[in-house]
Amino acid sequence: DAKTTQPPSMDCAEGRAANLPCNHSTISGNEYVYWYRQIHSQGPQYIIHGLKNNETNEMASLIITEDRKSSTLILPHATLRDTAVYYCLKINAGGTSYGKLTFGQGTILTVHP
Amino acid sequence: NAGVTQTPKFRVLKTGQSMTLLCAQDMNHEYMYWYRQDPGMGLRLIHYSVGEGTTAKGEVPDGYNVSRLKKQNFLLGLESAAPSQTSVYFCASRTSQTGPYEQYFGPGTRLTVT
Numbered sequence: 538d539a540k541t542t543q544p545p546s547m548d549c550a551e552g553r554a555a556n557l558p559c560n561h562s563t564i565s566g567n568e569y570v571y572w573y574r575q576i577h578s579q580g581p582q583y584i585i586h587g588l589k590n591n592e593t594n595e596m597a598s599l600i601i602t603e604d605r606k607s608s609t610l611i612l613p614h615a616t617l618r619d620t621a622v623y624y625c626l627k628i629n630a631g632g633t634s635y636g637k638l639t640f641g642q643g644t645i646l647t648v649h650p
Numbered sequence: 651n652a653g654v655t656q657t658p659k660f661r662v663l664k665t666g667q668s669m670t671l672l673c674a675q676d677m678n679h680e681y682m683y684w685y686r687q688d689p690g691m692g693l694r695l696i697h698y699s700v701g702e703g704t705t706a707k708g709e710v711p712d713g714y715n716v717s718r719l720k721k722q723n724f725l726l727g728l729e730s731a732a733p734s735q736t737s738v739y740f741c742a743s744r745t746s747q748t749g750p751y752e753q754y755f756g757p758g759t760r761l762t763v764t
Contacts, residue, residue, distance in 0.1 A: 569749075569751070571751050578758070579757055579758070580654075580740050580742070580755030580756050580757050580758050581693070581740070581742075581753075581755045582755065583751075583752050583753060583754065586749070586751065586752070626751070628751050636681065636683070636698075636744065636749075636750030636751050636753060637695045637698075637708065637709065638685070638693055638695070638742075638751060638753060639692060639693060640692045640693045641692070
């Protein structure tokens with residue numbers, strides 16, 4: 538069974554970079570890596586996605602290894618408001634076109650003052 | 651830009667009562683979704699819409715109905731509420747200009763059925 542693994546929890550000091558890892562036991566050529574987060578009592582929030590190249594946007598950077606089985610989400614300067622559950626998703630771009638999202642357990646990131 | 655808004659934020663219903671949850675988006679998005687989120691069950695898709703006047707079933711549609719009469723609104727109805735429908739309900743939307751998985755979520759409606 539294909540499995541996505543994320544650490545259940547991580548801590549980060551405010552102002553430092555938060556590096557959240559994600560591993561996939563298998564990943565095929567048309568499967569993207571997506572990252573979402575969910576701050577307590579709020580709706581999920583899209584962060585970033587990538588296929589094989591590293592990506593950066595105003596929220597974060599995404600580093601994907603050459604075999605694509607590992608990715609790291611980087612929040613360059615974490616703030617207290619970044620405390621949330623972070624979900625790494627593996628999504629088949631050629632799959633369900635309407636876009637059903639399914640979240641696993643995720644990583645609880647706690648940013649400390 | 652308010653993004654995606656949901657009304658109400660909280661609601662308590664008795665078994666058998668009905669209600670409608672309203673989702674509104676001001677981003678001119680074509681696609682809209684209703685999910686429910688339960689502890690240990692993750693996010694599950696109830697219904698979705700690919701455009702005004704169209705709706706389709708997701709993975710857990712039973713007990714719910716939806717309507718998309720206007721592009722900016724997506725309504726979720728519970729005709730006869732059951733305790734199993736106690737959950738947090740999220741609405742999401744997306745544009746057809748990006749991939750199907752870049753969705754924007756509302757703040758949620760916490761529903762308790764007693």
